Amino acid sequence: MDKKYIVSPSPHIHADISTTSIMRDVIIALCPAILVSVLAYGWAELLVLLVSVASCVLLEWAVTKWMLKKPSTVGDLSAVVTGLLLAMNLPSAIPLWIVFIGAVVAICVAKLPFGGIGQNVFNPAITGRVFLLVSFPAQMTNWTPTPGFVALPDAVSGATPLGALKEAIKSGSTIPQFMAANNYDLASFLWDAGASAGEISAGALLIGFAYLLIRRVVKPWIPLSVLGTMALIALIFHGINPDVYTGVPFNLLTGGAMLGALFMATDYVTSPMSTLGGVIYGIGIGLICMMIRYFGSYPEGMSFAILLMNCAVPLLNMWFHQKKYGRA
């Protein structure tokens, strides 16, 4: 044989799939929600998105090149996904330098020190977001709507529905009073919940998630268990006292519940590998999130819930395994 043929162990063919193709699918899935938020909040939102993505990508490139001296992993698009998810958790009116700090925490604290993609314990975007929430509470909760490309009929100024509600209950009003006072309509939350990009439109997020399901990028068990647990808890508490505890649709459609359950909790790296582990992880997130919402001092608890359950993932991976062929 004159030509040097390739020799390798089997298999000799490979599926047309790569980390990049998966990340590309996630980006495509985020597009509907991004579109809605840009339409609603205009240039400001677009800038937040651009700055977030650009800082994440640049930081990852710079750190891998100059500090870790490893081949760059920018090409796999995971930094783009982190940037998008981070931006979608921020108010559009936020100063851009804070966005950059969020990116620094996400990439340089939560992701790369652990060994880069696949090795991080905590979801980078959520870590960045929580860091900002704790460090810059004023800017992070300034929900003054920036001028959008289309007018929002019922935009609340100053706070998200969950935040406004928490204040209202503290000052003694009941939920029905609050809903009426703000002219809230549950159906409108599906498309427009007046909050950050990731929270504004549950409908757009669901469309994106359906795309991921069809492409078999993710499996539905984690979102189902997160949302199911939240719904169940809301059902019980709302049933006990509808004046103080919010109901099922309100909880599922506001406060980043959808973004968290569909796109953040399903992050491959920071979620359990087995189906059963995933379900337990989801139940944990739902439980912690609702406890924070009902009894905590923060209006919404999705980010904290996911971060807390991220800690439990190694344990869940150790405890729960796939069912094996021919073994009881």
Added chain:
Amino acid sequence: MTQTIIWTVAILTVLGLLLALILFWVARKFRVEEDPRIDEVEKVMPGANCGGCGFAGCRAFADAAVKAPNLDNQYCPVGGDEVMQKVASILGFTVAKKAPQVAVVRCNGTCANRPRTNEYDGVQSCRVKAALYSGDTACAFGCLGCGDCVAACQFGALSMDPQTGLPVVDEEKCTACGACTKACPKHIIELRAKGPRGMRMYVSCVNKDKGPVAKKACAAACIGCGLCAKTCQHGAITVTDNVAYIDFTKCKLCRECEAVCPTGAIHGVNFPKELDKDAVKKRIADRKAKAAAAQASSEAKSASADRPTPGLRESEVGKGVMDAGVRGGAPVKKEVANG
């Protein structure tokens, strides 16, 4: 407020005391009686936990040493004689000295010597590659070049030479723990005596194919011609399965084998001078002529046949070493005299 503080302090104090008591009790109850000498032995060990001695780590070695009736079956290759003497003195044993060893890569199939016949595209692991097939050259015995030995070395003594595609041993760092010899699926790496001032001879090939096949696969292969074995005056070289092997306990470093090897498969390293092949060959020819003459004369005097001139061989050997470039270092001289 004050009351809260008092209560907190009180409860924590009581709790602390209680837990301390439990800890104390558990520690006493489950204490393992250990021979104190194990700790002593472990202290003098190198602490690399490399497993080169055949035990899981330095402590396991110490444990076994304390329990063993003598130290004949245990040797720490990393610490060498120094550590073994210390261990022996702690335990009251005596140990014989062992010559220091070093890992030797017995393959000369460089990219230039050994043309590639196919391209390997699997995981870079010699073990996987060896399990799959005979390798990406026509030589089924040589180095696979994926660096399992480099990964196995805990002392950073091995590295791959990108030019040759073969591993290189850093003699300063090599502790002769033997991890690489176990990691190599082709068993190319061997622990050999380091030799006086690092000088040693070895056959840098393990190809068992017949001469022509081996030669076709690799320009520097041992073709099993046996010239070296015929030339060697010390019976150090044997040829089995078409490949020569130099017994380092018998080798006298005369470098004659290196001079006669037609493919350059025999290597001499750390010699101060380059080998003058022609001179050595001439010396061998002279000796052969002399021997033939001696035999002829002895045949002539067939009555009193069997006494070759005493001392001739030894002086020849000494001369050989000197000619090959050793400036007459003390250890070499001594060995020669003993031989």
Added chain:
Amino acid sequence: MGKLTFSMGGVHPHDSKYARECAIEELPLPQTVWVSMAQHLGAPAKPVVAVGDTVKVGQVIAEPGGFISAFVHSPVSGTVKSIAPRKDLAGNPVMHVEIAVEGDEWDPAIDRSKTLVTAIPDDKAAILDRIKACGVVGLGGATFPTHVKLNPAPGKVAECLIINGAECEPFLTSDYRIMIERPKEIVIGAAIMQKVLGGCKCVIGIEENKPEAIRAMGAAVAELGYPGITVQELRKRYPQGGEKQLIDAVMKRQVKSGGLPIDVGAVVQNVATSLAVYEAVQKNKPLITNVLTITGDHIPGNLQHNYLFRIGVPLSFIVEQAGGIPQTAAKLVSGGPMMGKAISNLDATTVKGSSSVLYLSEAATRRHPETNCIRCGKCADACPMGLEPFLLNRLYKAGDIEALEKNAAQDCIECGCCLYSCPAHLPLLDNIRQAKGQVMGVIRARAAAAKAAAEAAKAAQQPQK
């Protein structure tokens, strides 16, 4: 019954059966053949001819070297030139008998007519003897001696004989062609094996992407009218043709780890094996021919063939006859693209289990650079044994053999689904194959130690009796 499939894992590679329309052609005879002594699972065969002997087609040239071993017959007539080691397709030396071809003179005991023999002999022992004497081995890949498999240990009863016509590997079409061209022989072979196994039911499983084969086999079953034989359509899903997966699909039973198919009452035989059994029992023809596919991706149609070849013909001769290696080929594979072996030595000869020569292009086969595991779990989803390849890979790198055994590395069937589906292009199977070997070594050593201890205990008891 609807389409059946196995219960966990699996992948869906494009089936690429480009050579499906190529009818089986008979390969001409080369000048020399080299017959390997190790073409079956188990001990190599021992040559019984000497250099210089003349042999006829079908004459025994080697006998079994152990209980699990097989007879080897001369595929040609001629003179034995040498009995010496020769490199197999992986470049490792294996004992071969070299025969210079002279004419084509067959052993007169072989019935070479095309007439179909439908009457099945009654004597089970005689049938088994014939299968053994004809050197029949499983042609589905493992080449396990068929007579051993058809003779279950005492106390084990076969409930179902599964004839494997799944051919789930992409590209391969040899089984497909024999199912279309020789369905009746296959069905008779199945009926013979059914009889040997004591008249259990028999299911012929064929994947849905081969409707013509399903039709042809169904017609043959109906026409011949043996009781208890059915054709079952299976979903297209790799590795449907894996023994354990096929049993799961057809019988809804799972073979326990370390167990044998017969433990759940199953015996699985390939369609090509069934054909070989027919030829052995009804025609007295030993296993000296088989069908092999020559195909690949992006290669012209005239280079694609299904050949009936004599076992022992060098691969280089077949490739030459088929029109040479196409320019686009970057890798040559013997067997399917998922489990086949890359050919590093084209001078190697064909063996009983040879099923194809694949030409794969650089684009189709070149491995991508390895990146970080992103813990997507696609390997675990793809594993038909329910293992967690990402975990086994990690444990192998850590050298934790105990944990590897606990996580069932030894159950791996090396189907390649994990590596196929990994988005990070990790060499999962490369490493797991090693891990499996290490764990199997530990298990065997333990079994040997236990056996030795039991024997020692027995020996200690003996004097008292």
